[in-house]
Amino acid sequence: MTHRSDILLEARGVQHAYREDGRTYPVLHGVDLTLRRGEFTLIMGPSGCGKTTLLHILGLMMHPTAGRIELDGVELTGLPDAERTRCRRERIGFVFQRFNLLPILSARANVELALRLRRVPLDGQVGRVLEQVGLADKAHLKPRALSIGEQQRVAIARAVVGRPAILLADEPTGNLDSANADRVLALLRDIHAATGLTTLMITHNERLADVADRVLHMRDGRLTE
Amino acid sequence: MASLAVANLVHRKLRSALSILAVGLGVAMLIVMLGLSHGTLDEVADRIQSVDAELVVLPQHENIIFTGGAAFSEKYRPLIEQVELDGRRCVASVVPVLFDTVRMGGQQQRLFAIDAADLPIFLGPRRLASGTFFEAPLRLAAHLDTLRNAQGYYDPTRVDPAALDAACELLLDSRLALVGGYRVGHTETILGRTFRVVGIVESGVAGRVFCPIQVLQYIKCAGMPWASMFFVKLAPPPTGHEAGYADRCAAAIADRTKARVELKTAYGALLAESFSQIYMYINSASAVSILVCFLFILLTMYTTVLERTREIGILRSLGAGSGYLVREFMAEALIICGSGTAVGIAMAYTAKYTIETVRPLLTVRISPTFLFLAAVIGLVGGIGSALYPGLRAARIDPVAALNFE
Numbered sequence: 001m002t003h004r005s006d007i008l009l010e011a012r013g014v015q016h017a018y019r020e021d022g023r024t025y026p027v028l029h030g031v032d033l034t035l036r037r038g039e040f041t042l043i044m045g046p047s048g049c050g051k052t053t054l055l056h057i058l059g060l061m062m063h064p065t066a067g068r069i070e071l072d073g074v075e076l077t078g079l080p081d082a083e084r085t086r087c088r089r090e091r092i093g094f095v096f097q098r099f100n101l102l103p104i105l106s107a108r109a110n111v112e113l114a115l116r117l118r119r120v121p122l123d124g125q126v127g128r129v130l131e132q133v134g135l136a137d138k139a140h141l142k143p144r145a146l147s148i149g150e151q152q153r154v155a156i157a158r159a160v161v162g163r164p165a166i167l168l169a170d171e172p173t174g175n176l177d178s179a180n181a182d183r184v185l186a187l188l189r190d191i192h193a194a195t196g197l198t199t200l201m202i203t204h205n206e207r208l209a210d211v212a213d214r215v216l217h218m219r220d221g222r223l224t225e
Numbered sequence: 226m227a228s229l230a231v232a233n234l235v236h237r238k239l240r241s242a243l244s245i246l247a248v249g250l251g252v253a254m255l256i257v258m259l260g261l262s263h264g265t266l267d268e269v270a271d272r273i274q275s276v277d278a279e280l281v282v283l284p285q286h287e288n289i290i291f292t293g294g295a296a297f298s299e300k301y302r303p304l305i306e307q308v309e310l311d312g313r314r315c316v317a318s319v320v321p322v323l324f325d326t327v328r329m330g331g332q333q334q335r336l337f338a339i340d341a342a343d344l345p346i347f348l349g350p351r352r353l354a355s356g357t358f359f360e361a362p363l364r365l366a367a368h369l370d371t372l373r374n375a376q377g378y379y380d381p382t383r384v385d386p387a388a389l390d391a392a393c394e395l396l397l398d399s400r401l402a403l404v405g406g407y408r409v410g411h412t413e414t415i416l417g418r419t420f421r422v423v424g425i426v427e428s429g430v431a432g433r434v435f436c437p438i439q440v441l442q443y444i445k446c447a448g449m450p451w452a453s454m455f456f457v458k459l460a461p462p463p464t465g466h467e468a469g470y471a472d473r474c475a476a477a478i479a480d481r482t483k484a485r486v487e488l489k490t491a492y493g494a495l496l497a498e499s500f501s502q503i504y505m506y507i508n509s510a511s512a513v514s515i516l517v518c519f520l521f522i523l524l525t526m527y528t529t530v531l532e533r534t535r536e537i538g539i540l541r542s543l544g545a546g547s548g549y550l551v552r553e554f555m556a557e558a559l560i561i562c563g564s565g566t567a568v569g570i571a572m573a574y575t576a577k578y579t580i581e582t583v584r585p586l587l588t589v590r591i592s593p594t595f596l597f598l599a600a601v602i603g604l605v606g607g608i609g610s611a612l613y614p615g616l617r618a619a620r621i622d623p624v625a626a627l628n629f630e
């Protein structure tokens with residue numbers, strides 16, 4: 001039995017359909033998901049099954065066609081856009097398959113940006129997090145000058161520097177070779193172990209199953225244990 | 226907060242430089258056009274202030290600037306001289322001027338035809354840089370006086386041609402002499418006659434070219450003593466009646482002559498007024514040029530939004546709200562417009578220096594008002610050109626933007 005206060009995020013009956021040229025393409029058919037505080041959860045499923053769509057919905061990047069999402073007991077789908085943006089800014093950290101660093105900013109400035117957006121003072125955290133991801137000495141470089149593995153580590157630093165309530169990682173190793181992938185996975189594990197940051201990662205790579213506390217499978221727009 | 230804006234500007238150096246240049250050109254154009262048009266008129270007005278008289282009498286319905294012909298007959302002069310205020314004559318002297326235009330020093334100059342005896346009123350404390358004052362014209366005036374009938378007319382056929390030729394003299398101001406390379410003894414053909422430069426006076430006098438009024442009257446008016454306008458020097462006010470004395474005299478003269486009588490100090494305003502139409506064109510042209518510059522900035526900011534769609538998606542995924550995006554765009558536009566305004570002001574001063582060096586007869590006057598105007602325009606333009614692109618950026622769907630290639 002789980003205590004309600006143990007539950008960080010709860011999604012109920014989340015449905016989504018893309019609309020294109022007047023036709024609708026259903027992708028999510030009623031997803032139920034409960035994430036406990038401090039848990040490292042992995043959702044596995046084949047390409048195109050709707051994992052990214054679910055992650056974007058949970059990360060308030062898009063509206064589901066139907067369903068409810070609660071974060072810390074607060075219903076989020078009905079909130080006005082400005083509130084959803086604020087929630088995304090303050091409580092959610094994203095790591096993407098494509099890194100999504102700003103090319104014109106240095107690694108350090110990319111990480112700082114997360115704090116600037118939150119309007120919190122930059123007191124040493126940026127340096128510490130860059131140290132943690134092993135890039136303190138390359139912080140001044142632009143993403144272009146970094147290897148892809150390093151770029152993803154900068155992205156992870158940016159996602160966690162503001163101490164979000166939850167980290168959402170969308171195939172963070174999808175664009176990496178296996179050596180870099182291992183390093184990124186180890187980093188995510190370390191951060192989780194050190195901070196207890198609730199982490200939800202999605203992947204289509206069956207090989208990664210053992211990094212998580214819990215593995216869920218997604219098939220045909222539904223989740224199964 | 227401005228860090229991203231600065232990073233973007235640094236990242237696209239050429240675009241930033243061109244944008245700053247565009248704003249700079251617009252601002253410089255605005256300042257120089259205003260400075261040139263106002264400066265040239267102000268300079269004329271300032272020179273008029275050097276005349277030792279308090280009032281100007283102008284034809285009622287003629288534009289002060291384009292007054293060239295003989296607007297006043299000889300009957301006006303005694304009329305003005307005899308005006309009384311509180312039972313007392315208030316006019317010390319009436320100084321007629323007949324205008325024409327001549328081309329000297331590479332541009333049109335207003336020719337001030339005056340009575341040689343009135344020269345001190347025009348020169349004031351200024352000295353001759355070289356040459357002499359009018360002398361032959363004094364002899365011509367005396368000769369003509371012997372020919373005049375009771376009405377002041379004379380028969381032009383009886384004028385001694387030698388005396389007339391001798392009186393064809395010019396006085397130039399030192400600025401025109403410098404520009405045209407004129408020296409004492411130089412001859413210039415004006416209105417079909419050969420005039421000789423006899424003297425060069427310090428600049429700052431009302432006209433750049435003076436000639437004897439009797440000569441111009443002979444050429445233009447068949448000898449009739451007509452004038453384009455009068456300067457009026459007032460008698461000193463009775464003690465205790467100083468306040469508003471010149472105004473009351475002006476009103477009395479206007480009442481008597483039905484002409485337009487203005488304080489000399491109002492001449493600048495009169496000039497500006499008579500140029501209001503032209504000012505309107507100049508101001509409109511300047512406004513259009515600055516508008517085009519800001520449209521250019523608006524366009525670059527707008528294409529920037531398209532070009533940065535992915536980056537905007539990233540910012541949105543990090544939780545950047547519309548306020549943040551609008552502020553970032555605004556910071557960027559303000560930096561461009563602010564630097565552009567500064568560059569424009571610098572270019573305007575460079576242009577002023579260049580213009581005044583190449584064409585010394587032109588005056589570009591850059592007043593604090595123009596600089597303030599430029600700064601305000603830069604600010605408003607910056608905000609205006611960033612607002613729409615910023616708001617558009619804030620409405621971009623984050624997921625679509627992240628998938629944008």
Ligand SMILES: Nc1ncnc2c1ncn2[C@@H]1O[C@H](COP(=O)(O)OP(=O)(O)O)[C@@H](O)[C@H]1O
Pocket residue numbers: 018019020025027045046047048049050051052053054
């Ligand atoms: N913007 C979109 N418009 C239409 N269809 C989309 C869009 N995004 C994703 N899809 C479709 O939705 C399905 C699920 O996509 P996605 O959530 O990206 O899957 P996954 O991340 O599991 O590979 C796919 O069939 C994909 O083609």
Ligand SMILES: [Mg+2]
Pocket residue numbers: 051052053170171
């Ligand atoms: Mg995906």
